[in-house]
Amino acid sequence: xxxxxxxxxxxxxxxxxxxxxxxxxxxxxxxxxxxxxxxxxxxxxxxxxxxxxxxxxxxxxxxxxxxxxxxxxxxxxxxxxxxxxxxxxxxxxxxxxxxxxxxxxxxxxxxxxxxxxxxxxxxxxxxxxxxxxxxxxxxxxxxxxxxxxxxxxxxxxxxxxxxxxxxxxxxxxxxxxxxxxxxxxxxxxxxxxxxxxxxxxxxxxxxxxxxxxxxxxxxxxxxxxxxxxxxxxxxxxxxxxxxxxxxxxxxxxxxxxxxxxxxxxxxxxxxxxxxxxxxxxxxxxxx
Numbered sequence: 075x076x077x078x079x080x081x082x083x084x085x086x087x088x089x090x091x092x093x094x095x096x097x098x099x100x101x102x103x104x105x106x107x108x109x110x111x112x113x114x115x116x117x118x119x120x121x122x123x124x125x126x127x128x129x130x131x132x133x134x135x136x137x138x139x140x141x142x143x144x145x146x147x148x149x150x151x152x153x154x155x156x157x158x159x160x161x162x163x164x165x166x167x168x169x170x171x172x173x174x175x176x177x178x179x180x181x182x183x184x185x186x187x188x189x190x191x192x193x194x195x196x197x198x199x200x201x202x203x204x205x206x207x208x209x210x211x212x213x214x215x216x217x218x219x220x221x222x223x224x225x226x227x228x229x230x231x232x233x234x235x236x237x238x239x240x241x242x243x244x245x246x247x248x249x250x251x252x253x254x255x256x257x258x259x260x261x262x263x264x265x266x267x268x269x270x271x272x273x274x275x276x277x278x279x280x281x282x283x284x285x286x287x288x289x290x291x292x293x294x295x296x297x298x299x300x301x302x303x304x305x306x307x308x309x310x311x312x313x314x315x316x317x318x319x320x321x322x323x324x325x326x327x328x329x330x331x332x333x334x335x336x337x338x339x340x341x342x343x344x345x346x347x348x349x350x351x352x353x354x355x356x357x358x359x360x361x
Contacts (some may be wrong), residue, residue: 089238111331119329129191131334140310141335144318145342150312151225152293155232159289160282162237167244168270181245185238192235196302199231221311224304231299236292240285248274283354287347294343315339 113131116125131189135141167183170177180344187195217223251274259269297316299305311323319339323332 086123089267109333110337113337115330117329117353118326118327119323127330128262131330132338134328134331135338138322138331138335140313141315141318141322141338144313144314145339147225147313148294148296148315149310151228151296152290153234153291155229155236156286156289156319157227158233159240159293161238162233163240163285164244166237167248168243171248181242184241187237188239190235191299192296193302195231195235196299199227199234200329201304203227208242218304224308224312228296228300228303228314230305232293232296235299236289237280241288243281243285243288244278247278251277252340260332279354283351285352290350291343291347294339 076090088355095312114126114128116127117124141208166180170184172182174180182234192196200218205208208214208216217227255277258271259273260266295316295332296314297320300312300314304312306317315335316339319332321332322335323329326332
């Protein structure tokens with residue numbers, strides 16, 4: 075009987091999840107294992123031979139000061155971008171769930187930037203920063219021409235791109251809070267802003283956890299907007315970690331070192347993301 079149940083469960087899983095599992099293994103798991111193997115070789119990305127070099131690539135990766143500088147810039151960029159993305163997304167979600175006329179139209183409009191590919195988005199905003207803003211504000215220069223300006227431009231574009239997506243998660247969080255709780259809080263003397271802060275926000279903790287995790291991982295792995303908007307300029311001051319890894323592997327043909335740095339970046343991103351989720355979930359249970 076147990077065998078029959080087990081075979082039935084296996085057959086059901088293969089029927090509904092077998093194809094997805096095979097695709098996940100073929101697209102994610104196997105390439106990850108192969109990439110892990112390449113970190114122990116000195117492959118240039120072209121030749122057939124892949125000489126084994128042990129941990130030499132990891133030693134070179136940890137000794138690469140440019141990589142750590144790029145990772146530091148990525149951390150600074152991520153801190154500002156993540157905070158602004160979630161603040162803007164929360165405000166937009168609050169506005170489009172407050173009963174304003176045409177709120178469904180505004181939800182769709184705010185979400186549209188997320189549908190635009192990062193490469194296209196970068197070129198569009200490059201035109202805005204290089205041509206449109208200097209033409210509107212006479213006497214000003216492009217933000218992309220200075221170190222701080224290029225970083226600020228990346229943050230602005232990331233907020234514009236991701237805030238609409240995070241907004242939908244916050245909208246779901248707002249809608250999941252029972253209106254009776256809000257009405258009870260207002261009957262007890264709370265103003266609408268107080269009931270939102272003391273009742274709605276604590277009950278939306280899971281939405282905050284999800285949005286923070288998604289925005290952190292996306293910002294740490296940013297590449298497409300970085301490539302098309304700034305190309306790492308001026309003077310390499312806006313090269314993020316993902317761009318440095320790409321350049322190391324495909325531009326400089328140090329594929330083993332680039333793969334080792336990519337693994338380090340993955341581990342850092344995973345540690346930050348999992349820690350944030352753990353702390354958020356722990357607080358959610360406590361609440």
